[in-house]
Amino acid sequence: MSRASFSTSSSSSDNTAEPEADVSAEQTRRELLLGALATTACLGCSAPVRAGEDQPGSDERPQKGDLLVLSEGDNEGQLIKPDNLKLGGPPVRAWPKDPKTSVVRSGSRLNEILVVKLDPNELDETTRARAADGIVAYSAVCAHAACPVTEWVKADQGGDVTVFKCPCHNSEYDPRQGAQVVFGPAPRRLAALPLSLSEGSVTVAGPFIGKVGGAQPG
């Protein structure tokens, strides 16, 4: 075969455009929800085995009185204390843990939770009632196609406010307003998890409010 080579511009037809200036702007850079949390980030390390996997109760949804433990990072399994959370985020990902049996409810990905500490004055009335000193918790599973909600970004529409985002289909949720949808195809808000503080730890105050998971699985 004869050698074939080409220039790095297209061999396309005459009506291909010539570049001009300043039309583009790079897509907004995003903060990684957990990657930005230095105390819990673990880049390049291997993941420890989930403590409660396959144990009785590990796939049950969070229950009143459960504690919350970090679900990943160097400190995976460690109890979440209010002082460990940075005001204004980013959030951490967590599993519920049964304090009586010490079973971590990590048997279903539908149990993973986003926990973020916000200024109580930013929360709407309903959200504030479910919060513990400004700490709010939601399901980490997107209400659209059940992808994990992993990003903490400035909202695509809404100025400088930071919101949860699912990178699969770009749905965004505002945790200050009960995780209502502020962008993207998600049809409903994330399920909320009421919290309280007990003996210095973040504690589940009741079951999920709202449906956990996608509108339709898939």
Add this chain to the structure above:
Amino acid sequence: MTTKQWFLSGFVAFTCIVSTAASAGPIENYSPVTSQRLENPEPGNWMLYRRTYDGQGYSPLDQINTSNVKDLTPVWTFATGVVEGHEAPPIVNNGVMFVATPMGQVIALNAKTGDEYWRYKRQLPDDLFQLHPTSRGVGLWEDKLYLATTDDHVVALDAKTGKVVWDTKVQDYKKGQYMTLMPLIVDGKVIVGGSGGEFGVRGYVAAFDAKDGKELWRTFTIPGEGEPGHDTWQGDDWKNGGGSAWMTGTYDKETKTVYWGVGNAAPWPGEMHPGDNLYTSSVLALDPGNGKIKTYHQYHQNDSWDWDEVDAPMLIDLQRDGRSIKSLVHPGRDAIFWVLERTPTKINYVAGWPFVSTDVWKGIDENGKPIVDPDHKPVVGKRVEFCPSLWGGKDWPSAAYSQKTGLVYVPANENFCGGFTGEKIPLKPGELWLGTKPEDIGLKAKPGADHFGEIQAWDPATGKKVWQHNFPKSQMFGSVTATAGDLVFAGGTNDRNFRAFNAKTGELLWEQKTNSGIMGMPMSYEIDGTQYIAIQSGWGVDAQRIQDALATNNIGIESNVPQGGVIWVFALKK
């Protein structure tokens, strides 16, 4: 009969009419599908992914043509009731239409009236998630049809009733294994391939017995220890090296060879999996009888750009450079229009050229190996930009070949670049493993770009472009179909339009606004002497992702395409 009796009788009759209109009743005379019919399909049927085994996406019907396509009008529609990206072609077998939708549904319809025969709804697990929750169609064999599901099963349905005949688990969806392709049926074998490269799976192609679902063979696209090509991987990289095979293959019925496209290596940055990484970003030639790899061609080595090459090559007989070539034609996601020669034992490189602008390749050597510009190859710890974007010059939406014009019609994207910062991230089964943070993936338009999406018409025999149609305010993300009426049909743009072009000149001849954007594959069929054109409209998945990215680019493009699937069927006004 009293007045009251008459009234009641009339009421019953009326309700029967309403009931009949709402349902097509049972399928009475279903036409069993055989090897002979699949190898030589009747002009009025569309029973394979691209109608014929050669993957040309060409209908020999010509009742609708360049002179009358302006009179094309909807004759019936059917709302699927499902959101997300509807990517499957309606499949038609002698008057019965089968449509696969996202979320594991299959709908059987009277192809003439749009009345429903039955609907299959798969009960998917609550904890299932993928980046691509869609389906690209159902395969037919005898009196059954076959669906590959997103929870990684192959399901056989009774074509007349929609009842499940068998259901075979392929792999574990919780580990990122899923399927979105239309099964390829060859001689009673249901051949599928796995998705999940973005989860760090090891790709495969597998065959199941159409009668009972028993697995007949499974060929991994990444060779294991002791297999040829294993030495193109280092250490244990092969175990999670990607190479998913999530598009339907093509089939050479003369040599009994299946050609299957294989996706990129995982995770994305090539330095995390040194070597050529066979058989990622390749085409495999497989024996459908036993899955044995006869030969292969790797389009590009050590992929670092997420450039899946899963869209199977078209089989086209060409006259090129004074000789007859049984070719494989593949406009690649890597921006190169590939022309290869298939022989029973080997695939030869014939020619390759960029069909959109790229800064990644400096050329192609005499063996068909692209020469990479290292400045545009992503690495760990540093942001690298490259053109075209990670969605490539042409993503999975399929090109078409017209046997009348001799041209290949390519849905392409120009003026998009992208980039990311490679990062070593630990693999967790079932979680995204891209080698970068999802939020770090950039898509940007070239400065001064006057358009993005394109439909290109190329002569594969000469390498010359014959025409091009540009879309100024949209990407192009839909498959193309050609017909003997010298027409090219395509959706794919964010203005919700379905279009027909003159196949010889590229002139836009007809367009129709639909409910949503069209990611689906156009097809054509005939009943009682009437030619129909059918398409699914339903935006989502990557078309929507590109749309969202464009909406943040301040180039005047909004992200406002409504979701929800509708089957549209068109015919000429009478």
